[in-house]
Amino acid sequence: MTILDTGTIAAGSLLTVASLTVAEVAAILAATDRLERMAAAERAKILEGRRIALLFYESSTRTRTSFELAAKSLGAMTTLVSDKSSSIEKGESLKDTGLTLRALGAECIVLRHANSGAPYLLAKMTGLPVLNAGDGMHEHPSQALLDLRTMLTRLPGMGGRLVNAKTLEGVTVVITGDILHSRVARSNAMLLPRLGARVVLCGPKELLPEDASGLGAGVEIERDFDKALKQAGSRGKAVVMMLRIQRERLAGLELDLGEYISRYQLDEERLRSRAPEALVMHPGPMIRGLEIGGEVADGPNSAIEDQVRHGLGVRTALLVRALGAGGFESVTV
Amino acid sequence: MSDILILNGWLVDPAGGVDGERDLLLRHGRVAAVEMPGVLRAAKAKETIDAKGMIVAPGLVDVHVHLREPGQTYKESIKTGTAAAAAGGFTSVVAMPNTLPVNDSVERLGWMLDAARGACVKLFAMPAATFGSNGEEITDYHELQRAGAVGFTDDGKPVLHDRVMRAALVAAAGISVPVSQHAEDTRLTGGCSMNAGPVAFRLGLRGMTVEAESKIVERDIRLLKDIERQDGLRPHLHVQHVSTAKAMSLIRAAKAEGLHVTCEVAPHHFTLTDEAIGDYDTNAKMNPPLRNDADRLAMIAGLMDGTVDCIATDHAPHALFEKEQEFERAPNGITGLETALGLALRVLHKGNGMPISRVIELMSAQPAGIVSLEGRGTLKVDSFADVVVFDPATEWSFEAAKSRSKSRNTPFDGASMLGRVAATISEGRVVFKG
Numbered sequence: 001m002t003i004l005d006t007g008t009i010a011a012g013s014l015l016t017v018a019s020l021t022v023a024e025v026a027a028i029l030a031a032t033d034r035l036e037r038m039a040a041a042e043r044a045k046i047l048e049g050r051r052i053a054l055l056f057y058e059s060s061t062r063t064r065t066s067f068e069l070a071a072k073s074l075g076a077m078t079t080l081v082s083d084k085s086s087s088i089e090k091g092e093s094l095k096d097t098g099l100t101l102r103a104l105g106a107e108c109i110v111l112r113h114a115n116s117g118a119p120y121l122l123a124k125m126t127g128l129p130v131l132n133a134g135d136g137m138h139e140h141p142s143q144a145l146l147d148l149r150t151m152l153t154r155l156p157g158m159g160g161r162l163v164n165a166k167t168l169e170g171v172t173v174v175i176t177g178d179i180l181h182s183r184v185a186r187s188n189a190m191l192l193p194r195l196g197a198r199v200v201l202c203g204p205k206e207l208l209p210e211d212a213s214g215l216g217a218g219v220e221i222e223r224d225f226d227k228a229l230k231q232a233g234s235r236g237k238a239v240v241m242m243l244r245i246q247r248e249r250l251a252g253l254e255l256d257l258g259e260y261i262s263r264y265q266l267d268e269e270r271l272r273s274r275a276p277e278a279l280v281m282h283p284g285p286m287i288r289g290l291e292i293g294g295e296v297a298d299g300p301n302s303a304i305e306d307q308v309r310h311g312l313g314v315r316t317a318l319l320v321r322a323l324g325a326g327g328f329e330s331v332t333v
Numbered sequence: 334m335s336d337i338l339i340l341n342g343w344l345v346d347p348a349g350g351v352d353g354e355r356d357l358l359l360r361h362g363r364v365a366a367v368e369m370p371g372v373l374r375a376a377k378a379k380e381t382i383d384a385k386g387m388i389v390a391p392g393l394v395d396v397h398v399h400l401r402e403p404g405q406t407y408k409e410s411i412k413t414g415t416a417a418a419a420a421g422g423f424t425s426v427v428a429m430p431n432t433l434p435v436n437d438s439v440e441r442l443g444w445m446l447d448a449a450r451g452a453c454v455k456l457f458a459m460p461a462a463t464f465g466s467n468g469e470e471i472t473d474y475h476e477l478q479r480a481g482a483v484g485f486t487d488d489g490k491p492v493l494h495d496r497v498m499r500a501a502l503v504a505a506a507g508i509s510v511p512v513s514q515h516a517e518d519t520r521l522t523g524g525c526s527m528n529a530g531p532v533a534f535r536l537g538l539r540g541m542t543v544e545a546e547s548k549i550v551e552r553d554i555r556l557l558k559d560i561e562r563q564d565g566l567r568p569h570l571h572v573q574h575v576s577t578a579k580a581m582s583l584i585r586a587a588k589a590e591g592l593h594v595t596c597e598v599a600p601h602h603f604t605l606t607d608e609a610i611g612d613y614d615t616n617a618k619m620n621p622p623l624r625n626d627a628d629r630l631a632m633i634a635g636l637m638d639g640t641v642d643c644i645a646t647d648h649a650p651h652a653l654f655e656k657e658q659e660f661e662r663a664p665n666g667i668t669g670l671e672t673a674l675g676l677a678l679r680v681l682h683k684g685n686g687m688p689i690s691r692v693i694e695l696m697s698a699q700p701a702g703i704v705s706l707e708g709r710g711t712l713k714v715d716s717f718a719d720v721v722v723f724d725p726a727t728e729w730s731f732e733a734a735k736s737r738s739k740s741r742n743t744p745f746d747g748a749s750m751l752g753r754v755a756a757t758i759s760e761g762r763v764v765f766k767g
Contacts, residue, residue: 121613
């Protein structure tokens with residue numbers, strides 16, 4: 001028996017943005033809208049009594065809290081299992097942890113894991129719907145969806161647009177920083193071009209290998225941040241997504257931080273002179289003064305808090321989708 | 334030992350210069366007669382095999398297998414591993430030393446080769462090139478050769494230090510055996526779990542560069558030249574499981590210079606690319622990793638033009654629970670003994686026009702030559718009665734669940750194969766019948 005034979009991935013799982021059709025993306029965002037408009041008491045009945053396990057092998061503030069609050073707002077029971085306070089610490093395998101959660105009645109598992117691909121293993125082994133809350137350097141699909149929703153609500157002229165393959169036509173998204181280690185960058189670079197966006201990846205070679213352009217059509221590489229910003233700002237609607245340098249994953253790579261800051265930091269002067277209208281995003285956690293200036297993070301172009309807010313809404317829809325709850329026919333695609 | 338008559342087959346024995354209809358008589362564990370059809374009609378034998386429509390060839394020789402015994406018999410044992418070998422048409426296998434404990438002493442080598450282990454085909458072994466395969470101090474090559482060593486290797490790990498590799502090559506040259514090198518500069522591959530490139534980037538996995546392989550090959554070739562010049566010796570470097578076009582080019586150039594370099598390619602490296610990993614299928618995780626298509630084609634080119642000396646499986650069984658882990662945590666390696674011939678015939682013969690006789694040569698005479706197995710890899714009279722009989726035209730699907738190996742870790746479960754083994758005979762004993 002091989003791993004591929006041991007199970008199929010349950011409907012409602014979200015392991016990668018690549019598995020979502022544009023219609024499914026549209027359905028998830030439409031459901032997000034409807035859920036947000038719903039009265040809290042009504043929303044709390046949707047997953048009443050359902051059991052959701054939050055399996056977090058990596059520390060996380062916004063993603064974990066976001067999924068937890070989303071589940072609770074739907075009336076679900078949640079349990080948090082972290083690697084620091086469970087049998088995982090004693091060496092239990094991911095498969096056995098997943099099977100234990102399933103035996104205890106978990107109907108869906110939200111997984112954050114330091115190893116790329118871990119959600120596939122969990123989904124195949126348990127047969128439960130699994131939501132990927134970030135796996136190693138691979139993907140963070142719910143982040144890409146919340147980023148998309150943020151763009152749709154903040155970019156001028158986007159309000160009420162139907163989500164389809166042309167929704168983001170004329171939009172350039174410059175993703176800058178530690179692309180190599182960023183699951184957020186991968187998910188966004190794989191999702192946004194399918195809606196018509198041009199994605200420009202920007203960063204030094206050490207953090208942005210040429211292989212990144214292989215993520216798909218509509219993805220380009222530009223090493224010069226100033227050029228990327230200027231080009232994006234002059235072409236139409238521009239988004240600048242800044243990423244943290246993941247020091248914990250650098251694996252001996254030495255970076256001259258002073259040089260990095262001078263070349264790639266988004267500060268007020270750079271933004272004003274190159275792309276003054278650009279929407280500024282950051283998946284967090286931010287290191288103010290490194291990849292982003294504090295004044296930009298708090299400035300009028302910043303959509304960083306919106307991203308967090310949209311995260312809650314999008315994850316609510318993803319949980320409803322995962323559990324196939326009734327009344328959201330367009331969600332259970 | 335029963336006499337066996339093999340009649341009506343098409344004998345392919347590249348070392349013996351035969352490629353035609355021949356009948357074969359095996360007696361007392363040796364090849365007693367090779368004759369034109371009809372000549373042996375009157376011969377008496379306890380068993381007769383009708384090989385009509387089949388190819389009769391020297392038993393296959395694999396210079397690179399992991400049998401996991403001692404120490405990890407939950408994955409494989411010498412008994413089960415050699416049973417898998419027999420099912421794949423192999424009659425001689427060379428066990429690697431990365432057992433627990435490492436095979437680095439005469440006692441351990443003797444224990445491994447003892448008949449009590451239950452090998453059903455001829456078992457040979459390459460003990461560790463260095464004590465504990467730690468890459469620091471070479472083992473006692475003279476004593477180990479006397480005890481049966483056919484070469485030396487730290488397979489699974491490279492011999493990284495120039496000084497130690499030089500000493501290994503010099504010592505092995507003195508007794509005319511090869512040093513088999515796992516060419517990987519581990520200083521460049523820490524934390525890596527697949528080939529570097531766009532697939533690794535998309536999957537968010539750290540990738541091993543082609544340079545991690547080629548730098549060691551380059552260094553070892555430099556050492557060969559240095560030893561020839563300074564010591565007047567002619568060391569034999571055998572490069573294991575070559576996977577990159579760059580290393581292949583270096584080996585081709587070294588051969589053109591007249592250096593004693595041989596190399597092997599594994600079937601998975603001429604069949605699959607890193608795309609086979611799909612959604613983190615740990616059954617496609619091995620070291621060296623599956624590379625890109627240009628590298629895969631370079632392996633085929635090397636096989637076609639003679640740069641590659643032999644096909645070796647790197648049969649590396651692992652238990653299911655070990656492969657059912659996160660990709661980066663799962664061990665490297667796949668099983669390969671039962672799929673090697675079927676893949677070689679499908680990809681090299683059917684897909685690239687390599688004559689069947691050449692496929693057989695790459696899997697019998699040439700590997701036997703690399704480790705100097707006298708009387709094996711050929712069916713000349715008086716050779717060992719090591720024979721594989723296979724139907725070259727049968728297309729079939731490999732079913733991992735039916736494997737003779739204890740483990741099932743293969744990316745070829747359900748894959749199509751060409752050429753089905755009908756019988757394997759080791760020193761005159763029928764050890765497999767399909």
